[in-house]
Amino acid sequence: MFPGKNAADQLLRIFKGLGTPTEEEYPDIVNLPKWNKKETPVYEGRGITVLVPGLDEDGYDLIQRMLKYDPAKRITAQAVLEHPFLAEQHALRKQKK
Numbered sequence: 001m002f003p004g005k006n007a008a009d010q011l012l013r014i015f016k017g018l019g020t021p022t023e024e025e026y027p028d029i030v031n032l033p034k035w036n037k038k039e040t041p042v043y044e045g046r047g048i049t050v051l052v053p054g055l056d057e058d059g060y061d062l063i064q065r066m067l068k069y070d071p072a073k074r075i076t077a078q079a080v081l082e083h084p085f086l087a088e089q090h091a092l093r094k095q096k097k
Contacts, residue, residue, distance in 0.1 A: 001017075001051070001052075002014045002017060012041070015040075015041065015043045015045075016043045016045070016046070017045060017046055017051050018045045018048075018051075018067060018069075019043055019044050019045025020040060020041065020042045020043050020045075021069040021070075023037075025069060025070065026069040026070040027070075028070065029069070048060055048063055048064055048067070055085075056085070056088075058083070058084045058085035058088060059085045061083075061085070062075070062080065062083045062085040062086070065079075065080075065083075066080065
């Protein structure tokens, strides 16, 4: 989704797309080894509906939960598997068969 040429380029692409994380939404960001608030550009982000057009409400909910900066707030793999969006997609595939 954010293919960068290297780690720094990839982070830049993520920040441009989702917005640069703030200390309010991800307090532990200040503890990351290479985090430098003064040198990190600040982007507001374009919003998930622009980055991934065409999803329904459940789809946007799932992707937003998966893309949380703070790992403690990110959805677990088990919760992803149980999310209504995947259940709906599974049901749609069954109907096509």
